[in-house]
Amino acid sequence: MNKLLLTNVIWMGVLALSGCSNQMITDDxxxxxxxxxxxxxxxxxxxxLSTYTAPTYADDYSSIADWSQRGNWNLANVHDPSVMKADDGYYYMYQTDASYGNALDGQGHFFCRRSKDLVHWSWVGSTMHRQPSWVAAKVNEYRAAMGLQPIKHFRYCFWAPCARKVRNGLYRMYYSIVVDNYIGNGKYNDAANWCNSWTERAFIGVMETSDPASNNWTDKGMVTTSSTDKGFNFYRPSGSDWNAYFKYNAIDPTYIICPDGKHYLLYGSWHSGIVALRINPNTGKPYTQQGNPWGDISSYGQLVYSRNLNSRWQASEGPEVVYHDGYYYLFLAYDELSVAYNTRVLRSKNILGTYYGKDGRNCTAKGGEAYPIVTHPYRFNGHSGWVGVSHCCVFDDGKGNWFFASQGRLPANTNGNPYSNAIMMGQVRTLRWTQDGWPVVMPERYGNVPQLTxxxxxxxxxxxxxxxxxxxxxxxxxxxxxxxxxxxxxxxxxxxxxxxxxxxxxxxxxxxxxxxxxxxxxxxxxxxxxxxxxxxxxxxxxxxxxxxxxxxxxx
Incomplete structure (x- = not known):
């Protein structure tokens, strides 16, 4: 199940260190x-070590999940986190709107919290108070070109922001908005409105701020949208047909400034794979003008990864790209997000590929399973364990220490709660780099333990x-x-x-x-x-x- 299909499950069903020392001493x-x-x-x-105090907040936060308790959430109700460190020394975390019990509904979008130590997080609030008007205007512009009637009543989903410091005094947040209406009749994506068509497109937009602490972001409009090589053939014979209309799905952006100064946005979710789009550093928009998102879609990005070159339904999404020691590392989320979600990683000497796995597979030209596994549903003794551990962000503290953040979900029926799988806890972990240059993530969450020898x-x-x-x-x-x-x-x-x-x-x-x-x-x-x-x-x-x-x- 992808994010578009899971929306109603979340919105409706829920309502029912690398800091280890390199200088060791002996046991002599x-x-x-x-x-x-x-x-x-x-x-x-x-x-x-004996006076160290571990975090005490509960993994099962259902008793404080309500909006009125947000000041006590810490890392409760986190989904698809993106973390950046700002000039004021704080780490700022942004996220998808999904929440247990729909606690965030009606409160804005792309919520923020911040921390100085990656353990204790304070609530900041919504970065977008209402959907930007350009989305509806752009959808109806495309529909007019396709000979379709305009949509009058829109339903939106807000997914997967990516926040980055661009330079001193400038921060950008790329975000996803999905239009959850059928293309054919323009009605809401509900079973009663089924019209044998795929649903409308997704968009990636961008906001900017000079000061994350102010939480005042200025929307700069559209960056890109879902594109197709099928012209206007948006017909879907049945709900079991997964040969998606859109080839590149404009969701799950990740943004990188390369060592040579070039800026790229990588994006993609489920449909065909992950593409890289060059960005103009001055505007945050595509480096070259994009044409209509049907027919020749080469201006919408270059394919850098596909799990299956012969399938439009990938079961891979959530790319995150970082640069470290000569390589670009492409992290990927695999499979449906409620349970099976797991994280993989590839690397390349070039931002545009070729991306290889540790097993030597060329995952750009040939596609296929990415290895190694970075996170996976797991359970240690003494706990229910975690599932849905993926859609990561990877970041460093500027001092050589790297971290991996994602959400984790409790398994269903934890503590007798049939909806516990919708309990989403933000999880930060230490990341270390192996001697041959691959990232490994620690099994236990980060708690700021003194990193003594x-x-x-x-x-x-x-x-x-x-x-x-x-x-x-x-x-x-x-x-x-x-x-x-x-x-x-x-x-x-x-x-x-x-x-x-x-x-x-x-x-x-x-x-x-x-x-x-x-x-x-x-x-x-x-x-x-x-x-x-x-x-x-x-x-x-x-x-x-x-x-x-x-x-x-x-x-």
Missing amino acids: PSEEATPVRDSTSLTTRAGK ILESELKGKWQLIPLSYKVGQQCTSVSMTLGSNHKITEGFKAGSTWKYDKTASILYIAGIPMYLSREVDWESNPRKATIVFSGLSNYNSKNNLFTYWGKKTN
């Missing part, structure tokens, strides 16, 4: 008084490990693992194999597999506490070796 007792990364003694170091002695003991592999609509669950003395794995995962610790790189090797470490919060323990976690990748050298590994120290 004679060296344990040596100053560590933060130039404190081990006594002070231990005190920092991890000693080898701390790694010994019991762990929970989750092998993340592609299981459609299922949670990947944890297995046990014990790291014993003499660098032997004595129980559970890879029992009988060896482990070792690279102190310089902060990498734990499990049977030769590199696992990248971080101090994070054990969100499943009661009370929550600091622990050590890891994320790592298999060698990706065969179809049966496509794993991401998540681990958490339990004692």
